[in-house]
Amino acid sequence: MKRRSEDGRKGKSWRGQKLSMEAFPGKALIRKIVDNDEVLDWYELNPQERFAESQKLWEIFDLFGGSYDVQPDTQSPFNIFKT
Amino acid sequence: MSSPIHRVLSTFLKHKVRALLMGGQACILYGGAEFSRNIDFAVMVSDEGLNSLKSALAELEAENIFVPPLSQEALMKGHACHFRCKGEGMRDLRIDVMGVMRAVSPFPELWERRVEIELPEIGGVPVMALADLVQAKKTQRDKDWHMLRQLIESDMYKSSNELSREKILFWFAECRTPELLVNLAAKYPALAGVALEKRPLLESAISGNAEETARLLKSEEDMEKELDWRHWQGLKAELEKWRHEKKHGMCNGVI
Numbered sequence: 001m002k003r004r005s006e007d008g009r010k011g012k013s014w015r016g017q018k019l020s021m022e023a024f025p026g027k028a029l030i031r032k033i034v035d036n037d038e039v040l041d042w043y044e045l046n047p048q049e050r051f052a053e054s055q056k057l058w059e060i061f062d063l064f065g066g067s068y069d070v071q072p073d074t075q076s077p078f079n080i081f082k083t
Numbered sequence: 084m085s086s087p088i089h090r091v092l093s094t095f096l097k098h099k100v101r102a103l104l105m106g107g108q109a110c111i112l113y114g115g116a117e118f119s120r121n122i123d124f125a126v127m128v129s130d131e132g133l134n135s136l137k138s139a140l141a142e143l144e145a146e147n148i149f150v151p152p153l154s155q156e157a158l159m160k161g162h163a164c165h166f167r168c169k170g171e172g173m174r175d176l177r178i179d180v181m182g183v184m185r186a187v188s189p190f191p192e193l194w195e196r197r198v199e200i201e202l203p204e205i206g207g208v209p210v211m212a213l214a215d216l217v218q219a220k221k222t223q224r225d226k227d228w229h230m231l232r233q234l235i236e237s238d239m240y241k242s243s244n245e246l247s248r249e250k251i252l253f254w255f256a257e258c259r260t261p262e263l264l265v266n267l268a269a270k271y272p273a274l275a276g277v278a279l280e281k282r283p284l285l286e287s288a289i290s291g292n293a294e295e296t297a298r299l300l301k302s303e304e305d306m307e308k309e310l311d312w313r314h315w316q317g318l319k320a321e322l323e324k325w326r327h328e329k330k331h332g333m334c335n336g337v338i
Contacts, residue, residue: 077315
């Protein structure tokens with residue numbers, strides 16, 4: 001049975017018992033650990049918003065003449081191709 | 084004009100390619116903060132699957148680059164096939180496809196667990212489920228481990244107050260942030276005990292020792308990197324062989 005959640009994803013429902021997260025200070029703790037407003041703002045977005053933002057980055061990337069070559073990564077097994 | 088990523092996703096949907104978005108573009112959707120210059124897919128390795136893939140690649144004027152050429156045999160061995168989109172406005176965008184990945188479930192299972200994400204002007208894009216994407220990201224590259232941490236943090240950050248047992252066990256299994264594991268263990272001690280059977284490092288989280296948990300997380304990461312490195316040794320030898328053959332005209336690298 002597929003579902004569409006509030007953030008636009010469709011997928012299988014989680015089965016089983018629902019547990020309360022009230023006392024788990026995950027969000028506050030993540031704010032403290034990450035300590036980077038841009039990253040936290042990114043976490044707040046839904047997938048559609050993130051996709052839209054990433055598309056804007058492509059426009060800026062193009063504007064400044066960025067290369068679409070994948071960056072060299074010496075740790076990648078594909079580095080032997082020297083892209 | 085739509086971006087090359089937009090075009091690739093639309094074209095794959097149009098040709099009904101049995102493919103799951105993974106890699107950096109999927110990480111972006113799940114909350115990873117990354118700018119990825121290529122697009123990666125896990126694909127169904129079958130006659131029908133590769134025929135639809137080839138149709139989509141032809142429309143994108145995608146040329147097979149490097150080695151190996153696209154084939155069921157290469158994909159089933161665990162190789163990636165690489166393409167560059169030569170179509171107008173595609174800016175040589177690279178598409179990478181894989182059929183089999185180390186420690187990742189077979190494609191039919193991945194497909195069953197897929198998440199469809201509705202993207203404006205594109206449609207429902209089949210994306211590898213977060214739990215599977217996490218497995219696929221356990222590579223020898225440092226940057227993938229940074230991404231893994233972000234993916235779980237983002238998942239926790241966005242989660243509602245009502246959580247399933249499965250979700251909490253998933254976090255116990257995959258969270259890479261020591262302080263979060265310690266807090267999670269304090270909140271859900273019974274589930275921490277269950278998760279401990281598969282992830283011994285949780286013992287330090289249960290005892291509230293974030294420093295020791297961090298040390299053990301690094302050991303866990305190093306072990307997975309080593310396994311991935313070993314996995315690729317045989318494949319790299321084969322790639323070198325194919326590259327040599329291609330250089331001497333013994334292998335056609337263009338679809």
